[in-house]
Amino acid sequence: MAKVLKCGDLMPGCNFVAEGKDVAEVMAKGAEHAKTAHGMSSIPPYVAAKVQAAIKDK
Numbered sequence: 001m002a003k004v005l006k007c008g009d010l011m012p013g014c015n016f017v018a019e020g021k022d023v024a025e026v027m028a029k030g031a032e033h034a035k036t037a038h039g040m041s042s043i044p045p046y047v048a049a050k051v052q053a054a055i056k057d058k
């Protein structure tokens with residue numbers, strides 16, 4: 001099932017939405033977005049956990 005992550009759930013005011021065929025693809029897109037848009041060069045484990053919790057079925 002396709003997955004979707006709304007960055008605004010984690011970063012209020014951000015309207016980026018990552019979609020992918022699975023969690024791994026959404027995480028990869030989310031990590032790239034976090035790097036380019038939010039200046040996070042790496043994703044700390046506690047952030048990764050929040051991101052995973054925010055990924056929903058599409």
Ligand SMILES: [Zn+2]
Pocket residue numbers: 007008011014015016033037038
């Ligand atoms: Zn964002």
